[in-house]
Amino acid sequence: MQHDLIAQARTWLAEDPDPETRDELAALIGAGDTQELAARFAGTLQFGTAGLRGELGAGPMRMNRSVVIRAAAGLAAYLKAQGQEGGLVVIGYDARYKSADFARDTAAVMTGAGLRAAVLSRPLPTPVLAYAIRHLGAVAGVEVTASHNPPRDNGYKVYLGDGSQIVPPADGEIAAAIAAIGPLADVARPEGGWETLGEEVLDAYLARTDAVLAAGSPRTARTVYTAMHGVGTSVLTAAFERAGFPEPVLVAEQAEPDPAFPTVAFPNPEEPGAMDLAFATARRAAPDLIIANDPDADRCAVAVPDPSVEGGWRMLRGDEVGALLAAHLVERGATGVFAESIVSSSLLGRIAEKAGLGYEETLTGFKWIARVDGLRYGYEEALGYCVDPEGVRDKDGITAALLVAELASVLKEQGRTLLDLLDDLALAHGLHATDQLSVRVEDLSVIADAMARLREQPPTALAGLAVTSAEDLSRGTDRLPPTDGLRYQLEGARVIVRPSGTEPKLKCYLEVVVPVADSAGLPAARARGAELLIGIKRDLAAAAGI
16 A cells, blocks of 8 residues: 555656655655645546646645646536537636646646637736626636645636636536546746736736726725735736825735735635725725735625724624625616525625516525526625626626725715614615634545534524424425535524535535614624524534534
8 A cells, every 4th residue: 555655656757847845746756744644635626517626846746847737638628529629728727836837837838728718917806707707708817826825735627608707518528537637747837928918917807897896986995905915906906096096004914926825724704804904994094994805706795884893893794795796786776686695695686686686596606696587797605796798707806896986875865874874785685694603624524523413403493583494405496406415494584504616614604694674783683693604603513413
């Protein structure tokens, strides 16, 4: 067994094109570190609907140039089998370790396979790549990014020519094509022949961002902005300048791309502590709101002044921002369909219904939301918002930030705030309070065990609320294809449990709806909502054994 493992590692080492991972693997072989080698050669990173994502390092269970070259070769083979020989593949990348190398390898593989390849000019937000696919008439797009994952991770996200991320069956067909790739020496990788794009694609994207704002709308909101050490700063500030908003005050420590992410363990605005520097900057600058992007700038977080909380600033939940943007678009006379994933707040459906707009619920991820017919606006609770589906068929943290700033400006002119509008929505539709129970694991079997336990013994009540229905989403529903998840309807509440598709996490999404008669009843409704969420979280954790 040990001999086989060493032989497998030596075979991998012989064809690894990267001196850095070659040295790393050679050191592990030399030290006889069979435990670490076994982890790296326990299988291969699985290509799924999120593409690839994993820790950087040598071996088939890590992200490295060998894995990326195979992925690119499999994607090229798939595209050619679909009759796309000679088609254009556009490639974007963020500022993480190895991202530029992975982008260049992808361009070389595409060129060698008889496709045309074009690489974006520099590390840019993921939505710029999603925009570029349709703008340039590409047959596919690749974004090298691990989004908001830890610093040692990277990833590989694939879009097809419609500008949306891949969904079944394309993901399985691409995975099969990757598995069929033979020795790396057989994958043609010329030294050149692809195009490196100039700034014209970014300029076209920025020109498009104007379309999300209403002509003549107020642009007075002052913002503090953090890019979370990612690639958002230059694009967001350019978009704000074009639109005529005041120049954002930057969180200086996090403004420039830095793959080490020195001020945050997890560069995700939702993680505890990630927004601390933004809050400190806001206390000095006294803006109207804080806007944060994640490192590839496809997500948008918003914080607002709130004297009732410690530190004077409060992060809005993704569901709150999702409802605010929906209300703003309704006020502007939007038509079309509003859509969200099943884990997001049911408030969006109530807003759409009252406005006489279409409403759709999808599986988790913008790969599904972006495919809704007639989509005008889509969002997901994990800080993702699609506010210009004709331009970007994915979440876009830049255009979402513009729309939030416009809404804050409109309210500012009225002497009101985003919190005031949230109160209005609670009075109109009931107080929708949401929370999440999220458990990060080292051992994935913990997640499988929790799901099995809940399937075998579903809870009958949570926080004293009776469970009125329990659905196993792996069987599908009349409106949703099968997915690994569980949905519980309670009297005045809803719970969804699912494994994360991109991280080693079990995620439980909780929502309670508390009726409110008048504004005087809001504090009591909020207290009741918070109490119920705590109780549901406690009882659900016990039921799942986590």
